[in-house]
Amino acid sequence: MISLDRITKSFGNSDAVSNVSFSVPEGSFLVLLGPSGCGKSTMLRMLAGLDQPTSGKMRFGDTLVADGEAGFSLPPADRNAGLVFQSYALWPHMTVSGNIEWPLKVAKLPTEERRARVLEAMEMLDIEKLANRYPGEISGGQQQRVALARMIAPRPKVMLFDEPLSNLDATLRVEMRFELLKVHAATGATAVYVTHDQVEAMTMATHVAVMNNGRIEQFDAPDRLLAEPASAFVAGFVGTPAANLIPIENGNWFGTMPDPLLRDHSGHAMVRAEQITLADEVGPRTFDAVLAEVVPMAGRLLVTGIVNGTRITAVSDQVARPSGRLRFRLPTAPAAIFDKQGTRIS
Ligand SMILES: Nc1ncnc2c1ncn2[C@@H]1O[C@H](COP(=O)(O)OP(=O)(O)OP(=O)(O)O)[C@@H](O)[C@H]1O
Numbered sequence: 001m002i003s004l005d006r007i008t009k010s011f012g013n014s015d016a017v018s019n020v021s022f023s024v025p026e027g028s029f030l031v032l033l034g035p036s037g038c039g040k041s042t043m044l045r046m047l048a049g050l051d052q053p054t055s056g057k058m059r060f061g062d063t064l065v066a067d068g069e070a071g072f073s074l075p076p077a078d079r080n081a082g083l084v085f086q087s088y089a090l091w092p093h094m095t096v097s098g099n100i101e102w103p104l105k106v107a108k109l110p111t112e113e114r115r116a117r118v119l120e121a122m123e124m125l126d127i128e129k130l131a132n133r134y135p136g137e138i139s140g141g142q143q144q145r146v147a148l149a150r151m152i153a154p155r156p157k158v159m160l161f162d163e164p165l166s167n168l169d170a171t172l173r174v175e176m177r178f179e180l181l182k183v184h185a186a187t188g189a190t191a192v193y194v195t196h197d198q199v200e201a202m203t204m205a206t207h208v209a210v211m212n213n214g215r216i217e218q219f220d221a222p223d224r225l226l227a228e229p230a231s232a233f234v235a236g237f238v239g240t241p242a243a244n245l246i247p248i249e250n251g252n253w254f255g256t257m258p259d260p261l262l263r264d265h266s267g268h269a270m271v272r273a274e275q276i277t278l279a280d281e282v283g284p285r286t287f288d289a290v291l292a293e294v295v296p297m298a299g300r301l302l303v304t305g306i307v308n309g310t311r312i313t314a315v316s317d318q319v320a321r322p323s324g325r326l327r328f329r330l331p332t333a334p335a336a337i338f339d340k341q342g343t344r345i346s
Pocket residue numbers: 011015016034035036037038039040041042043196
């Protein structure tokens with residue numbers, strides 16, 4: 001179990017992480033998801049013991065690993081936690097097996113035990129054939145497998161990942177997502193995984209903490225983030241495609257078309273792409289748009305147009321008119337309404 005109790009990390013006058021509390025059970029796969037600068041790497045560094053919280057407490061199981069007020073932080077080596085970075089950080093002068101063995105040597109494990117663990121880790125990542133190669137002699141994807149093997153060889157209870165797949169191409173990324181989940185399931189460790197890629201969060205996580213400006217916008221299971229986003233930020237960040245956030249003003253779509261369903265609300269109405277249709281005729285809740293792009297997806301089309309400066313995406317089977325103009329029809333009810341601060345109100 002990992003639990004955080006009101007963790008804050010300040011740099012000078014600004015908080016990189018602000019008053020964050022959550023807990024996840026042992027064996028979870030927690031993803032810290034958010035845009036650049038939201039504080040997710042700072043969170044991970046505190047979990048690893050590389051940074052100390054300014055205030056708040058952090059526990060791994062029953063062990064207190066950091067206490068900001070008391071100025072206490074358990075050193076990284078005493079946390080039974082492994083870390084994998086975006087850059088693989090392998091020792092270039094050591095072979096693959098030498099790299100994997102290194103942390104076991106540091107931990108002073110006997111030779112036989114080290115050999116067995118190196119072999120076990122290489123088998124799990126399917127890299128036995130690379131044992132005697134040097135990092136410069138293997139591909140980026142293979143290097144990331146070695147970094148993973150090196151991380152799991154000491155059998156950490158907590159596995160920490162900082163954007164580990166972002167240097168890989170799209171196909172390798174999908175492959176490595178599967179490998180990571182396999183390793184996680186086989187070890188039973190608790191994983192904390194930092195990414196700005198919501199697809200990684202949606203496909204791998206048991207729990208997701210969506211972060212924005214150092215705070216947690218929503219802490220939930222991936223499907224809950226999609227079904228019940230707590231804020232406009234979450235609604236606009238998750239989903240493929242993310243839901244449309246349509247400006248509403250005093251109960252008017254785009255500030256121009258009144259709709260009793262919007263009551264008198266101002267802010268944004270969430271409308272999913274699959275709720276919007278393309279219309280030939282002008283009618284209730286139709287809006288003319290300028291075509292921005294058409295993306296084929298799973299046999300259907302994601303059609304994006306601009307209405308009053310807002311990008312709107314619909315799922316359609318219909319190819320848009322060649323004129324570059326199109327007409328969207330909004331559904332009778334939005335999936336959610338957020339106020340001007342982005343808080344969900346309906
Ligand atoms: N050592 C530091 N000194 C001062 N400010 C820092 C330091 N480290 C991080 N920050 C600031 O804290 C905020 C959060 O940074 P952090 O690196 O945690 O974000 P992030 O979500 O991981 O972003 P990215 O995905 O770009 O790495 C940023 O505004 C950053 O400028």
